[in-house]
Amino acid sequence: MSIPARATLALVLLTGLNVSAGAETKLPEAIAAPGETVVLSAHAEGAQVYECKAGGxxxxAWTFREPIASLLVDGKTVGRHYAGPTWENVDGSAVVGKVTGNAPGxxxxxxxxxxxxxxxxxxxxVLTGVTTVQRINTKGGKLVGACDKAGSFKSAPYSADYVFLRKA
Known part of the structure; x- marks a missing residue:
């Protein structure tokens, strides 16, 4: 490996960039987190759960209720994602978040x-000190169609990548 290539690799490693789920993905400005460092990237497989409710x-209409998903790294379950929204790692660390930006799937x-x-x-x-969570590379999860019984539930399978960051 050449010296410039080694220097580039060292820079990538030192800046905390993760070359898995999120690193190759160009993020829309609305969900970017400049100045933050990746702590963990995990793939999620699960469902978005909806409830049939009367609107204004x-x-x-179907109204989003909660997510239910397993968090995976290298094919191994490392945690779960559920209402809150909450992400919980198998080591016992967990974070709860509030949406501050979005971009279309x-x-x-x-x-x-x-x-x-x-x-x-x-x-x-691992989630100790995390300040931001990004949900990217989503597939599925939207529920369309009429609902005819208030209080009924339906789920839509989805997958996504979750990137956990902290301030540098």
């Missing part, structure tokens, strides 16, 4: 890409 106009069937600010955390582990 009295008509029934790649297709009409894909849920939005999100930027979430961490509003609460607990436990000690």
């Amino acid at each position: 106009d009295g008509k029934l 790649a297709t009409a069937d894909d849920i939005a890409w999100l930027k979430l600010q961490v509003t609460a955390s607990h436990g000690k582990g």
